[in-house]
Amino acid sequence: MISGGFILKIIVDTLGGDNSPWANIEGAIIELIKHRDLSVIFTGDETQIGEVLEETFEKVMASINKYDKNPALIDNLKSRIEIVHAPDIITGNDKPTDAIRLKKDSSMMRSIKLLREDESISAMVSNGATGALVAAATLRIPRIDGVRRPAFCPILPTMKGGVIGVCDSGANVDIKADLLQQFAIMGSKYLEAAFGIESPRVGLLNIGVEEEKGDDLRREAYKLLKETPEINFVGNMEARELLSGDFDLVVCDGFSGNVLVKSVEGTALELLKKIKDDIYSKKKYQVGALFMKQMFNEEKEFLNYQRYGGSVMLGSEKVIVKGHGSSDKVAVAKCIEQAYKMVEGNLNKKIAEAVSGAQTE
Amino acid sequence: MISGGFILKIIVDTLGGDNSPWANIEGAIIELIKHRDLSVIFTGDETQIGEVLEETFEKVMASINKYDKNPALIDNLKSRIEIVHAPDIITGNDKPTDAIRLKKDSSMMRSIKLLREDESISAMVSNGATGALVAAATLRIPRIDGVRRPAFCPILPTMKGGVIGVCDSGANVDIKADLLQQFAIMGSKYLEAAFGIESPRVGLLNIGVEEEKGDDLRREAYKLLKETPEINFVGNMEARELLSGDFDLVVCDGFSGNVLVKSVEGTALELLKKIKDDIYSKKKYQVGALFMKQMFNEEKEFLNYQRYGGSVMLGSEKVIVKGHGSSDKVAVAKCIEQAYKMVEGNLNKKIAEAVSGAQTE
Numbered sequence: 067m068i069s070g071g072f073i074l075k076i077i078v079d080t081l082g083g084d085n086s087p088w089a090n091i092e093g094a095i096i097e098l099i100k101h102r103d104l105s106v107i108f109t110g111d112e113t114q115i116g117e118v119l120e121e122t123f124e125k126v127m128a129s130i131n132k133y134d135k136n137p138a139l140i141d142n143l144k145s146r147i148e149i150v151h152a153p154d155i156i157t158g159n160d161k162p163t164d165a166i167r168l169k170k171d172s173s174m175m176r177s178i179k180l181l182r183e184d185e186s187i188s189a190m191v192s193n194g195a196t197g198a199l200v201a202a203a204t205l206r207i208p209r210i211d212g213v214r215r216p217a218f219c220p221i222l223p224t225m226k227g228g229v230i231g232v233c234d235s236g237a238n239v240d241i242k243a244d245l246l247q248q249f250a251i252m253g254s255k256y257l258e259a260a261f262g263i264e265s266p267r268v269g270l271l272n273i274g275v276e277e278e279k280g281d282d283l284r285r286e287a288y289k290l291l292k293e294t295p296e297i298n299f300v301g302n303m304e305a306r307e308l309l310s311g312d313f314d315l316v317v318c319d320g321f322s323g324n325v326l327v328k329s330v331e332g333t334a335l336e337l338l339k340k341i342k343d344d345i346y347s348k349k350k351y352q353v354g355a356l357f358m359k360q361m362f363n364e365e366k367e368f369l370n371y372q373r374y375g376g377s378v379m380l381g382s383e384k385v386i387v388k389g390h391g392s393s394d395k396v397a398v399a400k401c402i403e404q405a406y407k408m409v410e411g412n413l414n415k416k417i418a419e420a421v422s423g424a425q426t427e
Numbered sequence: 428m429i430s431g432g433f434i435l436k437i438i439v440d441t442l443g444g445d446n447s448p449w450a451n452i453e454g455a456i457i458e459l460i461k462h463r464d465l466s467v468i469f470t471g472d473e474t475q476i477g478e479v480l481e482e483t484f485e486k487v488m489a490s491i492n493k494y495d496k497n498p499a500l501i502d503n504l505k506s507r508i509e510i511v512h513a514p515d516i517i518t519g520n521d522k523p524t525d526a527i528r529l530k531k532d533s534s535m536m537r538s539i540k541l542l543r544e545d546e547s548i549s550a551m552v553s554n555g556a557t558g559a560l561v562a563a564a565t566l567r568i569p570r571i572d573g574v575r576r577p578a579f580c581p582i583l584p585t586m587k588g589g590v591i592g593v594c595d596s597g598a599n600v601d602i603k604a605d606l607l608q609q610f611a612i613m614g615s616k617y618l619e620a621a622f623g624i625e626s627p628r629v630g631l632l633n634i635g636v637e638e639e640k641g642d643d644l645r646r647e648a649y650k651l652l653k654e655t656p657e658i659n660f661v662g663n664m665e666a667r668e669l670l671s672g673d674f675d676l677v678v679c680d681g682f683s684g685n686v687l688v689k690s691v692e693g694t695a696l697e698l699l700k701k702i703k704d705d706i707y708s709k710k711k712y713q714v715g716a717l718f719m720k721q722m723f724n725e726e727k728e729f730l731n732y733q734r735y736g737g738s739v740m741l742g743s744e745k746v747i748v749k750g751h752g753s754s755d756k757v758a759v760a761k762c763i764e765q766a767y768k769m770v771e772g773n774l775n776k777k778i779a780e781a782v783s784g785a786q787t788e
Binding site: 273282305308327353358 | 558634635637643665666667670681682683686687688691692693695696697705706709714715718719722
C-alpha cells in the first residue's frame with residue numbers, strides 16, 4: 067500500500083533473457099497490480115517496450131470480470147511505469163569486463179548506472195548475462211558499510227520442501243576466512259528477510275563433517291563461524307547433504323559454490339532427461355507414464371529453480387536480483403517480489419548492523 | 428593365464444565395508460576363478476576368513492555342473508590364497524592420522540604395510556574408510572618416480588553410457604598448476620589402461636568455459652594443459668557438464684573435486700528417493716510404476732556407482748583401489764579386476780614415462 071506517499075522503485079531490465087522482453091514486462095505488471103506502492107523503470111528498446119505494454123494492458127483488461135473493470139486501473143499502472151531507452155543487449159558471449167566498458171547503451175549497464183546514480187531507486191531485476199551483472203555490480207555499485215566484498219547467492223529447493231541459499235557462488239574466487247564469516251551473516255539476514263526463515267541453519271561447505279577437516283581456510287573459518295553470535299552455525303556440510311533440508315544456508319568460496327550449484331543443476335536435468343528418453347524407448351513405459359503424468363509434471367515443477375526466486379548480490383548498497391535466463395513471466399514476478407521484500411524488510415540496514423556487530427567483537 | 432610362472436598378487440582387505448567380510452571374500456573368489464595367474468592375500472580376522480572361505484567353496488562347488496566338477500579346482504584356489512591375521516577395523520569415525528598411528532593391527536594398516544614391504548605384491552583393494560586409506564597411501568607408499576603428489580580418482584557414469592574420472596577428488600586440497608598437469612597425465616594413462624579409452628578427453632574444472640575464466644590457478648593450469656602433448660586437453664569444463672559424456676576426465680583441486688562428486692551422488696540419490704516417495708503417495712502412480720518397474724530398476728542400476736569400479740590412488744608405486752563402502756561381491760570383483768588390469772597394463776611404468784616426458788619439455 068502507498069503509505070505516506072512512499073513509492074518503492076525497481077528497475078526491470080527487459081533484455082537478455084530467453085523470453086525477453088515479454089516475460090519481463092508481463093512479470094512486472096503482475097507485481098504492479100499486486101503492490102500499489104511499487105513503481106518500475108523498464109530499460110531496453112523503447113518502442114518494443116511500448117508495444118508489449120499496450121498488448122499487456124489489453125490482456126489485463128480482458129482478464130478482469132466486467133463488473134470489476136475500472137478504467138482507472140490502466141492509468142494507475144501507467145503512472146507507475148517509466149521507460150529508459152537502452153536497446154543494446156549483453157549476451158553470455160560478451161566478456162564481462164568488455165561489456166562493462168564498451169556496452170554502455172545496453173539495458174543492463176544503463177540499469178546499473180541508474181541504480182548507482184538515482185537515490186530514489188532501490189533495486190534492480192535482470193535475467194541477462196550473469197557474469198556481466200556480477201562484475202558490474204561489484205565494480206559499479208558501492209558496498210554496504212563494513213562489507214568487504216559482495217557475494218552472489220542463488221537459492222535451490224530442498225527435498226523437504228524448503229530452500230537453501232549458496233553464498234558465495236561465483237563472485238569471489240580468492241577468499242579468506244573473514245569473508246566467509248561475512249557471507250554467513252549476509253546470507254542469514256537475507257533468508258530471514260526474503261523467505262521468512264528464522265535463525266537460518268548455516269553450514270560450511272567442506273570435504274568432511276569433523277571440525278578439523280579441509281584446508282587451512284576451512285579450519286580457520288570453522289573456528290570463526292562458531293564464535294559469531296549473529297548466525298546459527300551448525301557445522302561443516304558435505305556436498306551430498308545440500309538438498310537434504312538440514313541446512314538453510316551453505317557458505318563457501320565462489321569457485322566451489324559455483325561447482326556445487328551447477329553440478330546439482332546438471333545432474334537433476336540429465337537424470338530427468340534420461341528418464342524421459344527411457345520412457346520413449348518402450349511402449350509399456352509409455353503406458354505407465356500416462357498414469358504418472360501428473361507426478362512427472364510435479365517433479366519437473368519442483369526442479370524448476372525459477373519457481374524459488376532469483377539469485378541475489380548480497381553486500382551491494384542497492385538490491386540486485388538475477389533471474390534465470392529462461393525465466394517466464396511468473397519467474398520474473400517472483401524475482402521482483404523478492405527484491406520488493408528485501409527492500410521493504412530493510413535487509414541492507416540489517417546487514418550493516420550485523421556486519422559491524424561481528425567486527426567489533 | 429599363468430605365464431612363465433608369473434603370479435600377480437593382490438591384497439584384499441576383508442574388513443570395513445558394509446557387507447564385509449562376505450562380499451570381499453566372495454568377490455575375490457570370483458576373480459580367482461577368472462584369472463589363473465592371480466593370487467590374493469586376505470587381511471582381517473583369520474578365523475572369520477577361514478569360515479567364510481569354507482562356505483564359499485561349498486557354494487562354488489554346488490554351482491558347478493556335475494560333469495564339469497573338478498575336485499582340483501578348490502585345491503588350486505586354496506593354493507592361491509594367503510591369510511594375514513589383522514582383526515582391528517578402521518571406521519569413518521577414526522581420525523585418519525590417528526588410525527595410521529594407533530591402529531597398526533587393523534586390516535587396512537596391515538595391508539598398507541605389506542604392500543610397502545613385500546616387493547612381490549602389486550596391488551591392494553579395500554572398501555574401508557576412505558580418509559584413512561588416502562592418508563595412509565600418501566604417507567606410507569612411495570610415489571612413482573617424478574610424481575609430486577598422489578591423487579584420488581573416482582569414476583562416475585555418464586549419460587552416454589561411458590564413464591568419467593575425477594582427478595583429484597580429496598587427496599590434495601592445496602594445489603598448484605603443475606600438479607593439475609600431473610593429475611591430467613596420470614588420469615589419462617589410467618583411463619587408457621583400466622577402461623580402454625583411447626586418448627581420453629581431458630577437461631579442467633572451471634566456473635566458465637572461456638580460457639580466461641576462474642582464478643590464477645585455473646588460468647595458469649589452462650595454459651600448461653594446452654601445451655602438454657601427453658594428454659588430449661579439450662578445454663574448461665563447467666560442473667553441469669560432468670555427466671554429459673563430452674569428457675573422459677576432469678582435473679581439479681581435491682576440494683572442488685570432492686564437492687563435485689558428492690553433489691552429483693547426493694542429487695541423484697535424493698531425486699530417486701523423491702520419485703520413490705511420490706510413487707507411494709497415490710494409487711494411480713503405483714499402477715503406473717508397475718509398467719515401469721524394469722525401467723526404474725535399470726535407472727537404479729545405472730546410478731549404482733559400484734558397477735563402474737572403485738576409486739584409485741594414482742601416483743603411488745603400488746596400485747590401490749578403494750571400493751564403495753556398500754560394495755557387494757560383484758562390486759568387489761570389479762575393483763579387483765580393475766587392479767588386475769592396472770598392474771597387467773603396466774600403468775605405473777607408463778605414468779612414470781609420461782610424467783618425466785612432460786617435465787623435460
